[in-house]
Amino acid sequence: MNLAIFPLPVYLLPGGITRLRIFEQRYLKMVKEAASGDGFVISLHREGNEFNISDWGSWVHIIDFQHGDDGLLYIDVQCQDLVRIGTVERDQDKLLHGDVQVCEHWPVQQANDDTQLLGEELNKFFDANPTYASLYPDPDFGSPVWVCGRWLELIPINYEKKRCFIHPDSFSKAINFLSTVIIEKT
């Protein structure tokens, strides 16, 4: 599969939603393509390789859009899957396209005390942050995977650290990590 790549410092796990404001020509083009097709990939900017993008990304679909008072286009995108990024090319509009392959993320998890507490805390965070909450018409505070995904997106640690939570077997690490930070637990 070949998809447009939008290099952004946004960490998004499956189910995660974020709002983007688009104003550059090449990305408007990307949005146009994405709207009628397969979405695009948000990949972390990373110095090093030719196009300065990471080797993985969040494959997103546009789920809503609006024109802001500033005349700019706002789109809400939701991550469907994580993808591994292969060969990347730049087209004449300077838009990046890459061959991508879907990666598995966490399998479904049983709820336990910790995941429940994390869900409650997240629920509180939603209540206190209506702008953020408005992105999620249908929050799933009962799902351990959904709750942990949102927390990891929110938690202030750097991307290299967050990167280790993209692996399918990393759920227990994620729970461990979040419990230490969010729930008083040593």
Added chain:
Amino acid sequence: MTQAGTILLQNQKSGLHNKVMTNDNNHQQLAAWLADVANNRDKAAFTGLFRFFAPKIQRIAHQQFSNESQASEVVQETMSNVWRKAHLYSPEKGAPTTWVYTIMRNVSFDMLRKMKSRKEDNFSEDIWPLVEADNVETEVYPDHLQQNQILAYLDKLPENQKQVVKGFYFLEMSQEQLARHLNLPLGTVKSRLRLALGKLKQQLTEQDMGERDD
């Protein structure tokens, strides 16, 4: 590579930051001068800062101390701190004017104490640390990577786009927000994050040595 067109959901940072980010044209110039002083020890940039701040500090200090020579001492001390500490200023933490104000306040505080109690104990930096603990911790814990990246993008954007992007913040919470949300002291949240990262690192080295293909 220029990364334009970003945006991330604005978060709930205080309106304060919005004001700082959007309002004052002076801020950009002042911050640029501070960066020049920090990185290049640039005297011309310092002169710019001096011309902006010194007369104002002089006037304020004169009101407080009712004494010309003490007022000059406040100017001298404050501006000399600006020269020597410019590298400690970070635009993410607030406006350059606020930063210089805190330096002036500390200088005045210590000077007043000296006058009244004849002690030269300079407590101000312990009471209002200019360099917050997290500055010291940045090596261990570079949590502003994301923000720095955005700021680096911003530098490369044309002016009109910069203005647009700057009004926005990041999906991620700040440490302060997390602390507020959990109703915990910032220090506690930081140490929990550190603890959690420490554990994580341990797990990774135990289980995943060499497995990661990055």
Added chain:
Amino acid sequence: MIKHHPETKLLQSFSAGELPVSLSAAISIHVEMCPVCQQRCEEFTEQKAEQYFESAHVDDLAEPIQIDSNLLAMIDNITDDPTQAHVVEPTLNSVAVKGDEYQLPRALRSMSVGRFAGIGKVSRARIDLDEGEIHTSLLQIQPGGMIPEHTHKGFELTLLLDGEFSDDMGTYYPGDFIWLDGRHQHNPKTEQGCLCLTVVSDALHFTQGFGKLLNPFGSLLY
């Protein structure tokens, strides 16, 4: 967690550097532990900076104003020094009393703490700040002890640094900032023991309220 905070005026004066060292240190300790007050102080500081450096009558960058030559000479003087301030992580002080050791908060780290002396379960060490009628101390109370009451002619601030205590109003936790003046009655007890910072003034004029206390750089306090 923390339920007792300095009132707005105190936070404002603290942010403006207008309070004596003792109270400034106490508020600094509270603020370090309390994200809410931290945020408020940041806002007050920012407002103050705006008022001083950015209000309408303040000259804009666009119109360079005349600076007198004395000031200008300062530029050379200052920039002659090529060094940059070196940042070191502050080392903290600890105190030991009756077998318990406590690490003191940053704000107290350079202050000279006297020897602990006490009767029964209560030990006190003076912090020598030379502020006249304002006395600053560390107070350690062993489990089961009572916190001694003061006459409250002026004001009495108790900042709980470690442990807990409670009175008929409830239980207090580290970071709680408890300000009492003559009107209050309280009989605080501690079950597990605690360490507090206290700032006490016997000065009668403080009973007149904050008005004078909070005058910018008011001479009353020094």
